Amino acid sequence: MSDARLAEVAARLVRVDGVVGVVLGGSRARGTHSADSDTDLGLYYRPPLDVAGLGVLARELAGPGARVTAPGEWGPWVDGGAWLTVDGAALDWIYRDLGRVERTWDDAERGRYTFHVQAGHPLGVADFAYAGELALGVVLADPGGELAALQARTRQYPPALGDALVAGLWEADFLVGVARKAVPRGDAAYVAGCLFRLVGVCTHALHGAARRWLINEKGAVSSAAGLPGAPPRFREEVDGLFAVVDGDPLRLSAAVDAAQDLVLATADACAMMTR
Template sequence: MGLSDARLAEIAAGVAAVPGVVGVVLGGSRARGTHTPESDTDLGVYYRGALDVDRLGAVARRFAGEAAQVTAPGGWGPWVDGGGWLEVDGAALDLIYRDLDRVRAVCADAEAGRYAFAQQSGHPLGFASHAYAGELALGRILSDPAGELAEVRDGLRTYPPALAQALVDGLWEADFVVALARKGVSRSDTAYVAGCLFRLVGVCAHALHGAAGRWLINEKGAVAATAALPGAPQQFAERVDRAFAALDADPLRLRLAIDIAADLVLDTADACTMMIR
């Protein structure tokens, strides 16, 4: 059944009272209204300076039972900063840390057209730095006593034009990856070609979202989300599926997969040009 809005408000109030916490944001599919009964609920815990992990752990145990645990900041890696995987009232609830000063810096970078895909466990493409901005732009603020989160979000009401252009310009990498993938054909290196194609699809997805002025904050579901964009290349998702379905050790099949992907890159570039005008 999931967590009720009243229960989420109660949890957010408990988290917001922890020293170091600046605000709490409902994210993920629940915030966007696309969740299902099986969806996890994501709460972004925005903090500054020293986060009182012991107090936060006590809050987690109050709602999720004595076995509940939370990490120290940095416990899950450099970008997905830590948090806790909890079960509350039979539903999955994820607490996800966000250093607000770092989020502010990333938002300024996005406004200036700067982004990066950074190494992070659980993100095979790499964590898209501008996802920090997208999370706030798409999230629902549950606690923000000083108004800081609302202030940052207000600056994101319009998708940054410089970021859109930078993501479209980043399509050069997709062309480069096509050439790299072809080097794996003579060796029948299916794994290498598959890795190249995954990178290529991710770069195309972000470029198309940028051109459309839409935030893309997760690799999961990225292909379907891209296919649904107005102006996306025709049969985007089906063509991605065909490319990956062609992957096996037969060099002819590998060439077919790469050719499908190469055509998709060309169509992505054309679609971006039309959308960003």
């Protein structure tokens, strides 16, 4: 979809009751999209949201089969929205309750965060991702100026959040210990789960140390590996962990040993980055 068409859609969306503004997100906002990439529009709203009005607009744009969800229908943190095809292109509407975005930003400024259970997010949704999405997005429509004002604040990464994410490396170290207890049983599934979460904690710690937003598990390892000051061969080391996870206790033990080395390397890198 052209930029002009997106601007037109955004202008129509903010005329729906409850919609405060519209933000372009995802790869399109970052300039890393390809011809077959979906286009993500964040619909920032304050309740009550006129879902029926959104449905009317969706059907006008995408045809009679288009459907929008009620808030919360996709889960507690991926709030809801619509998967549409407009002008032959995939266009996703994703709800964001602006009050919740503001609250999670306040928490991030104070160094408070939680990973929340959400289908499709095996590590969990980091609540500060709401602020990061806005910081990294492109505001397309914002009649009242609320999004622009909040975006200006979120583009300054909160040092307290970065410090908290680095301090959160204690969990990665803890996961090494509990994974090691499963090695004699050859419990590859449990070890793999521990290693996945361990890697996620490390990627967030590195981004926190670098004062860079990380808002999704997808691509997190590559993103962390590309940070200035990241451990050498971070991505290769992570890939190596999962290459040897099977039911053989010797190979599982080697994977856990390598994970411990990765945590130590991450801690050293974070210390250097925050000096």
